[in-house]
Each structure stands twice: as structure tokens, then as C-alpha cells.
Amino acid sequence: MGQGGGVNSLYREFTLRSPADAGAMVNFIKSNAAAFVDKGTPLRVIVTEEEMDRLDEQIKYYFGVVVKAIAEQVWVAGRQFDKDVWHEQLAKQFLPTKELVMPDGEIVLKRSSIARGQISLKRMGKYLQEVEAYAATEHGVRFE
Template sequence: MLLALLGAEMSALYREFPLRNASIWPMVVAFIKANAQAFADKGEFLRVIITSDEKKRSLEQNRFLHGPVLDAITNQAWWEGRQYPKEFWKEYFRRRYLLKDEYETPAGEIIQVYWSTADKKFSVGMMAEFLTNIQSEAAAEWGVVFE
């Protein structure tokens, strides 16, 4: 089961919690408490969505990846004195976290095949984990702040 909290504007707030055990619930409650009043003060609301982890990744997740996440990384990350475009970061993280299979040709060459986030078997849970990995690495390695 997966819980996603959405603000009235997708770019304003998006967080997913894979509900693998009861220890996650205090984090869910803390996150709601930390954000609900601020949204209420702006006349907006939070939406809680509960879904099975095996559904195809959502359009909201995809928009979140291609909007706030990759935009923040593209605008803030400097890697050895250089910034890279959004297309670079998407491919970089796909290769880091979405290896699907490896094949060896008769000549001994290794061909790696990666998941596409558009694949119908790419689930909500897989996308949530991908987003968490991206944000964690970008924050730790390049000091990216996600707002």
C-alpha cells in the first residue's frame, strides 16, 4: 500500500510513503501535521490517496519527476564545476537506478537494458523508490534543496 499526499498544486507538495510496516505511520502523521496548517492558511487543502503499490506509475509522479525534481537538480546541481541539462540528469538517474536486465552477446559484449518510466509494468512503488533515490542522491551529493 502506498500513501501519497498532494497539495492543491502538484508542484507545491508531493510525498509518498510506502506503507510496508507500522513504523511508517508516525512519519505520515508528522508530515501531515507539518504541512496541513500552512495549506489551510493559504485556503488550500491536502489530499490523501491510498493505492496498491503495483499500479502503473501515476501521471502525477511523472509530472513531479519532470517538473520539480529534475528542474531543481538542473538549476542547482554543479558537478565538478559544470551544470548539466535535464535530459542528462534523467538518463544519469535511469542508468543509476533502473537496470532491468543484462545480456551478453556471443562476442562477449554486455548489453544493459533499463526500465522506462513509461513501461506499463513500471509501478507506483517503483516510481516512488526511483524518486526517493534521485532526491536523496541529489541532496547528498550536490546539495540540491527540494521545496
């Protein structure tokens, strides 16, 4: 089953750590390519290097310094908001959304996550920079 797709969606990832892994990928493509071309939905192959997962230190810094400072220093319309609210707002604002097709056909937009295995080291670093720049520029937040 595909990522958020219907029952008939094809999705398969291969991590190439050895020649045998590469052979399995080639065999999978050979076994399926013609059938999908015949259906009018050719396969798409993307090759990229595996990115390192975000670090626990990045998460500690994000919640313990960045979001904490925002929650303590920012007032909006005469009130403050806690760290959970700010995290949801920031993630919604700066992380990409994905479409999920529900079993009843409804399409739901879901924001990306910063959970382990869900965001790369590089993307988490970019997210931190975007959040800090936004907080400092738009709300005057000072970070220790």
C-alpha cells in the same frame, strides 16, 4: 518468444481476472510442463499480485520538480547539465538493468524505463525517494 531471450525461450504471462483465466493458465502449464522437464529445462511459475502502473503525477513531479531542481542547482566539474542528461544519469544509477540478447548474439545491458507500463506505482515512488535523497545528500539540492 521470451523477454530478450532467444527464439526458443518460453515466456507467457496470465492475468487472472476470472476462473476462466485461471483455467487457461493451468491448461497451458499442463500442455507444456512435461515437454520442458524432458528437455531438462523445467518451467518456473511465479504468482504475484498485479501492481498498479506509475501515475502521470509522479512523472510530472519527477521532471517538473526533482530533475528540474537538480539541473538548475547542481554543478559538476565546473558545468551544469540539462534535464535529459540528469534523467539518463539517475535512471542508470537507480533503476535496474536488464540483459538483452541481440540477434547477432551480443548481450546488451539496458536500463529500466519509467514509461507507462514499465514501472509500478510503488517502484516509481521508491525511485523518486532514492533520487531526492541522492540529490540532497550528495549535491545539496533543495526541493520546493
